[in-house]
Amino acid sequence: MAIEVLLFGQLSEITGADKLTVTKASSTVELVQVLHKQFPNLALANYKLAVNKVLTEGNTVLKDADVVALLPPFSGG
Amino acid sequence: MSAQDKYARYQRQIQLKEFGKGAQDKLLNAKVLVIGAGGLGCPALQYLAAAGIGRIGIVDFDRVELSNLHRQILYTIDDIGLFKAEIAAKKLRLLNPEISIDAYQYAINTNNALELISNYDLVIDGSDNFPTRYLVNDACVILNKPMVYGAVVRFEGQVGVFNLETKDTKQKANYRDLFPLPPDSGSIPSCNEAGVLGVIPGIIGTMQATEAIKIITRIGNPLSNKIVSYNALNNSFYDFEIRPAMLTKVEFPKNKPEFLAFDYALHCDPSAGRHQISVLDFNALRSREPLNIIDVREYGEIPGVHEFEHVKIPFSIFKEEMKRLTPERTFIVFCTSGKRSAQAVQILKNTFATCTAYSLEGGIENWKKNSDL
Numbered sequence: 001m002a003i004e005v006l007l008f009g010q011l012s013e014i015t016g017a018d019k020l021t022v023t024k025a026s027s028t029v030e031l032v033q034v035l036h037k038q039f040p041n042l043a044l045a046n047y048k049l050a051v052n053k054v055l056t057e058g059n060t061v062l063k064d065a066d067v068v069a070l071l072p073p074f075s076g077g
Numbered sequence: 078m079s080a081q082d083k084y085a086r087y088q089r090q091i092q093l094k095e096f097g098k099g100a101q102d103k104l105l106n107a108k109v110l111v112i113g114a115g116g117l118g119c120p121a122l123q124y125l126a127a128a129g130i131g132r133i134g135i136v137d138f139d140r141v142e143l144s145n146l147h148r149q150i151l152y153t154i155d156d157i158g159l160f161k162a163e164i165a166a167k168k169l170r171l172l173n174p175e176i177s178i179d180a181y182q183y184a185i186n187t188n189n190a191l192e193l194i195s196n197y198d199l200v201i202d203g204s205d206n207f208p209t210r211y212l213v214n215d216a217c218v219i220l221n222k223p224m225v226y227g228a229v230v231r232f233e234g235q236v237g238v239f240n241l242e243t244k245d246t247k248q249k250a251n252y253r254d255l256f257p258l259p260p261d262s263g264s265i266p267s268c269n270e271a272g273v274l275g276v277i278p279g280i281i282g283t284m285q286a287t288e289a290i291k292i293i294t295r296i297g298n299p300l301s302n303k304i305v306s307y308n309a310l311n312n313s314f315y316d317f318e319i320r321p322a323m324l325t326k327v328e329f330p331k332n333k334p335e336f337l338a339f340d341y342a343l344h345c346d347p348s349a350g351r352h353q354i355s356v357l358d359f360n361a362l363r364s365r366e367p368l369n370i371i372d373v374r375e376y377g378e379i380p381g382v383h384e385f386e387h388v389k390i391p392f393s394i395f396k397e398e399m400k401r402l403t404p405e406r407t408f409i410v411f412c413t414s415g416k417r418s419a420q421a422v423q424i425l426k427n428t429f430a431t432c433t434a435y436s437l438e439g440g441i442e443n444w445k446k447n448s449d450l
Contacts, residue, residue: 006315008306009230010271018308046260054318055255071306071317073256074228074235076273077117077205 003031003062006069014041028060031068047072086173087129100294101129105176107293110134110197112185112213114161116148116278117203117227117285123151124286125201126169130293132177133169134197137161138184140413142375144393148275158379185209187337190216199292200224201285207259208341214239214252215330215339223292226252226304227285229273234281237304238288250302250319253329259345277309352422354435356447359409369406372441373421374413382441384448392417396424404432411437411444 005020012018015035025031028049036043050069051060062068084091087101109130111118114137125133141149141156141164149161156164166180185193185204194200194216202213202224210228217224223241228234239251284305291297304317330336354362362368363385370387373395390398392412399421402408408425410418418436425434437444 008308008315009233018311046256048255048317050317053316054320069315069317071304073207073260074230074233075205075207075210076229076271077113077115077203077227077278 001026001064004065004067005031005035006067008047008070009072009074011042011045011047011070011072014045015039025062027062028056028068031062035070045072083175086175090128095296096294100296103294104129104290105131107199108132108134108197109199109201109289109293110136110194111201111203112136112209113203113205114149114151114165115139115145115203115205116229116273116275117282118201119149119151119165120279120282121201121203121227121286121289122165122169123172124283125289126173126176126178128286128290129173129176130289132179132197134179134181134193135162135165135169136181136183136185136193137165138182138414140378142378142393144375148273148278150279157375157377185212187212187339187341191220191333191336194220194222197222199289201289202226203282203285207345210252211259211329211345212341215336218251218253219330219332219336224251225285225288225292227278227281229277229281230271232274232277232309234277234284234307235304236281236284236288236300236307238292238300238302241292241299241301243299243301245298245301248302254319255304255317274309277307280307280309352419352426352435353415353438354409355438356444359435359437359444360448362407362409367406368409369402370409370411371402371421372412373410373417374441378413380441380445387411392421395421399424399428404429408432408434409437410434411441413442414440415443416440 001023003022003025005022007015007018022031022034025034047070049056052067090096091098091101107130109125111122114135139161140158141152141161143157146152151165151168160182162180162182166178169178190212200217200222202210204210217240224239226237226239240249242249288299292299302319306315330339372387372389373392375391375393410421412418415436415438422434422436425432
């Protein structure tokens, strides 16, 4: 099981990378728990999750090779 | 003007077989409002004017600053201190005198937004702050106007199309379906704090103009119910689909009376106002105790201030230069309108946790207007 995690905007600054692989996560809730444990500052940030490019709400079941993207709001113009 | 002259300047796009005179006529009959003549607005405006959008409105209350020039490519050093809306209109009229340009030299707010937007077919959001973004979004939802969204930070940008029904998207998404509520203030850096590579708004603003042209001419597939994220560092585009099932349940103004009564500054920053000082209170405090008054406007910005002693630390170098300050006296920070000074107060508070710091409400313009000296 390998979930590819993509990080956008200031989130990649928090994690130090714009791409991560998480092996132990069977749902988006589990994935977020794993990420927040590894990167506590991520818990303070505001973002939305997209599973395979579709933005999701609530808990979504993940399967091997899913791509989860974390999208924060930007306001700059 | 003969019909031939009318089309002459657009010949290179008219010759595209998907485009032709029909698409050009649609552009010439279209009215587009661009909110913000900054990093996103400048390139969007240039391409929209060049492409022959018949009527273009520009809303911006701000003046040109030196630190704008690396990305706001309509302006030159001769424009520093002048109003962006006016200068942008002047330059666009030189580029294309055959179209109409309306310059609105004020901030968009709940009182003027609905009337302003209702005069146009499509809105381009090139604003640089969340209160304006949520205000423009909600106004476009209420008026059922398509809106092309764009935002930038660091080496990245986002672009998307809201409130547009297409054959593929039966339900129209808007910004609130993506981010129903504004982020906590302070958690999201603005361009002033986080910085932005100058070409990024150039790319995103140009993409916004492209989407506007596609929507008006009905050529191609607009980015409806989608956000595309661009990262310059790894040359990647990544798109996010907003599903109608996600449509927000959050409370926000859905009609004119609710909109007029809504406070977007408070909505986006519940602590707004806490670190502001009114003109009256400032003048009273000034006569009572010595203050550390700081002007964060860039060098050369007008009006000059000779009425009270102050130090100048331009906002562009504020973060580095403020470290030499000592937080013994109360800080009063001012700029032109109170926007940059509010951010400077935040920086002071972050650096000197226990300091007392206020931003002069409404900036020096408001002070000059309301001080009887």
